[in-house]
Amino acid sequence: MIALLxxxxxxxxxxxxxxxxxxxxFLIVTILVPFGVGPESATLALIAPGVLWVGALLSCLLSLDxxxxxxxxxxxxxxxxxxxxxxxxxxxxxxxxxxxVTGVPLTLIAPMLGVLLNLPSGGYIWLLASLGLGTPALSMxxxxxxxxxxxxxxxxxxxxxxxLPLYVPTLxxxxxxxxxxxxxxxxxxxLLMLAGITAASVALLPFAAAAAIRVNLR
Amino acid sequence: MDFTVENxxxxxxxxxxxxxxxxxxxxxxxxxxxxxxxIGKTTLLRTLAGLQPRxxxxxxxxxxxxxxxxxxxxxKATLSVAENLNFWxxxxxxxxxxxxLRAFNLEELAPRxxxxxxxxxxxxxxxxxxxxxxxxxxxxxxxxxSLDRDSVALFASAVAQHCAAGGxxxxxxHIDLGLDADTxxxxxxxxxxxxxxGFDEAFL
Numbered sequence: 001m002i003a004l005l006x007x008x009x010x011x012x013x014x015x016x017x018x019x020x021x022x023x024x025x026f027l028i029v030t031i032l033v034p035f036g037v038g039p040e041s042a043t044l045a046l047i048a049p050g051v052l053w054v055g056a057l058l059s060c061l062l063s064l065d066x067x068x069x070x071x072x073x074x075x076x077x078x079x080x081x082x083x084x085x086x087x088x089x090x091x092x093x094x095x096x097x098x099x100x101v102t103g104v105p106l107t108l109i110a111p112m113l114g115v116l117l118n119l120p121s122g123g124y125i126w127l128l129a130s131l132g133l134g135t136p137a138l139s140m141x142x143x144x145x146x147x148x149x150x151x152x153x154x155x156x157x158x159x160x161x162x163x164l165p166l167y168v169p170t171l172x173x174x175x176x177x178x179x180x181x182x183x184x185x186x187x188x189x190x191l192l193m194l195a196g197i198t199a200a201s202v203a204l205l206p207f208a209a210a211a212a213i214r215v216n217l218r
Numbered sequence: 219m220d221f222t223v224e225n226x227x228x229x230x231x232x233x234x235x236x237x238x239x240x241x242x243x244x245x246x247x248x249x250x251x252x253x254x255x256x257i258g259k260t261t262l263l264r265t266l267a268g269l270q271p272r273x274x275x276x277x278x279x280x281x282x283x284x285x286x287x288x289x290x291x292x293x294k295a296t297l298s299v300a301e302n303l304n305f306w307x308x309x310x311x312x313x314x315x316x317x318x319l320r321a322f323n324l325e326e327l328a329p330r331x332x333x334x335x336x337x338x339x340x341x342x343x344x345x346x347x348x349x350x351x352x353x354x355x356x357x358x359x360x361x362x363x364s365l366d367r368d369s370v371a372l373f374a375s376a377v378a379q380h381c382a383a384g385g386x387x388x389x390x391x392h393i394d395l396g397l398d399a400d401t402x403x404x405x406x407x408x409x410x411x412x413x414x415x416g417f418d419e420a421f422l
Contacts, residue, residue, distance in 0.1 A: 003308035007294065007301075014296040075290025079347075082267050082286045083309050218270050 001085055001093060008097035018066055022059035022102045023109060029055040030113040041118045048117035049127075049178040055113075056106045056131055057171055060138040061163065063102055065156040067094050067146040068213065077150070081217055087210035095136075095143035095206075103135030119182065126181025130194060134174040137198040140205050141166045147209035151216040170197050219279065219354050220244050221386060226275030227409065228258065228265040234273060234409035235261050241402050243355070243388060246381045248397050251390040253404035259390035260289075262404070263357045266388070285353040287361060291344025295333035299324055299343055302332055303350060310351045321376045322346040323369075337364040345373060349380065356380065356387040362395070370395065 012019045033051050037043055071077040080090050110131055111124045119127065145163035149155035173193040180187035221243040228236050235258035243249045251259045264270050268281025293302050303315045319325050322342040332340065341364050348356050356377070362370050374395045377387050389395070 001309075003305050007297065007305045010301070011294055011296055071292075073290075074292055074294070075288050076292030076294070078269060078288050078290070079286070079292040079306075080309075081269060082281060082284070083306075084282065084311070085309060 001089055004080075004085070004090065004093045005097055008094065009100060012097065012101040018063050019101050022063050023105050025062050026055050026059040026106055026109065027113065029058065030116055034116055044118040045120055048114060048119040049123070049182055050175050051117060052110055052114060052119070052127060053130075053134075053171055053175040053178065056110065056135065057138060057167055059106060060102055060135065060142060061160060061167075063098065064142040064146050064163065065149075065159055067098055067143050068150040069146070069155070072150050077213070078217060081213070087213055088206040091143055091147060091206045091209040091213070092202075095140045095202075098143060099136050099139035103131075103139055107131040107135055122184055123178065123182030126178050126187065129191065130174045130177045130181070133177075133191065133194045133198055134170050137170045137194075137201045138167060140198075140201040141170070144201075144205040144209040144212070147212040147216070150213060170194065173197065219283070219384075219386075221355055221388075222278040223266070224276050226262070226265070226277065227273040228261050228270065229273055229409075230258065230261045230270075236404060236407045237409040239275070239404070239407045243386050245354075245384050245386055248377060248381060248387045248389065248399035250395075250397075250399050250401045251388065251404060252392070252401055257404045257408060259404060260359050263359050263388065263390060264288075267357055279355060283353055284355045284357050285348050285351040286357045286359075287344060287348060288359050289363070291340055292347075293332040293340055293343060296331060298329050298331055299335070300328040302343060303346055306347045307350045310353075312350055312352045315346075315350055318346040318349045321349060321372070321379070323372055338366055338369055341365055342369055342372070345376070349376065354385045356385065356389075358387065358389045358391075360390055360392070362391060362393055 030051065034044055037047065068077060071080065081087055107128060110127050114124060114127055142163055145159050145166070148162060149159045152158060173190045177187045177190035177194055180190065224240050226236070226239045227234060239262065241249060251262065253259055261270065263286065265272050266277060267284050267286035300315065303318060307313055307315050319328060322345060324342060324346055327335065327339060332343065335343065345361055361373060365373060374397050377397060381387065
């Protein structure tokens with residue numbers, strides 16, 4: 001099963017794999033926001049948590065349609081469905097691979113972009129913590145959306161419409177945990193809620209996504 | 219292992235295409251599926267491979283003993299020939315891809331990326347996955363598309379070798395492979411057109 005993860009990581013990092021796509025988008029969003037908002041550092045510090053989280057969420061969304069669509073187009077999804085690994089594990093590994101090439105780099109680069117947005121110095125540890133806890137949920141929910149739309153030609157629009165409402169709780173608790181942490185307030189509750197969303201989606205969504213793929217392959 | 223299919227019915231897109239298909243494939247045997255375009259050869263193979271639910275009927279072996287090869291080869295363009303094959307070898311828990319590479323004359327191409335192969339070479343790589351799976355029954359959907367004459371012979375000898383080792387093959391094809399094989403014409407099993415109950419629900 002680890003072979004599937006290695007294959008996906010290899011593909012993502014080779015030419016045309018889309019490894020840098022989400023990262024570049026995140027970079028562009030956070031660089032452009034200070035230009036749009038203007039040079040008031042107090043305003044920037046105020047909106048920094050929300051902008052960083054929205055940027056991370058949209059960059060995650062950008063590469064989602066590749067999760068299953070590529071395998072569907074070249075026929076390997078059919079072959080994986082008949083292979084001796086459960087489809088639930090395939091979904092889980094695909095989501096893990098998506099997280100490793102999108103969520104982890106986003107989390108690691110976020111503190112550097114926080115500087116551009118004048119994030120107060122107490123916020124960096126919470127930025128890493130909230131993105132580290134929340135991005136696995138973004139990848140898993142996204143993989144579920146990708147599984148629902150796998151048979152559709154140009155399913156990207158439908159995928160975004162399906163996935164965005166499901167992303168809202170993650171965004172609310174993630175940004176809230178970061179905002180409270182930055183302001184020096186107690187933020188255990190939103191962090192726990194964020195961890196709960198991640199745990200629940202990792203536990204439940206592989207089954208839902210595998211069922212959706214089975215229906216779509218018929 | 220003998221493979222018997224009894225009274226199988228299958229549907230494509232909610233419309234039944236084949237009804238009452240019965241055949242027996244003995245160990246070491248090859249069965250060629252014939253019939254005009256659209257008769258349901260692909261649907262039958264996908265149903266046996268477990269990708270689609272059957273409407274009725276029974277098969278003596280489950281999807282776990284069938285290695286299915288579709289029209290698409292499932293190759294990853296940016297991976298090399300050896301990497302593509304090694305991936306399937308580790309998925310199926312077999313480790314040696316050497317015999318499969320030799321059987322389909324791919325040894326010289328092993329380090330090349332799949333996107334730089336010709337259509338026939340891609341097909342050979344797709345077929346080389348079959349011995350790597352180690353499964354007894356091969357279900358092949360038009361395996362000789364875009365293969366040249368020599369490669370068809372190569373493929374036929376790979377099938378013969380698989381059958382000599384006790385395996386069997388179910389091949390939907392329009393050409394003569396030169397194999398000692400039984401033929402099943404699917405034309406008499408064409409389903410009478412009727413709506414499958416419940417399919418409309420998806421649209422309501």
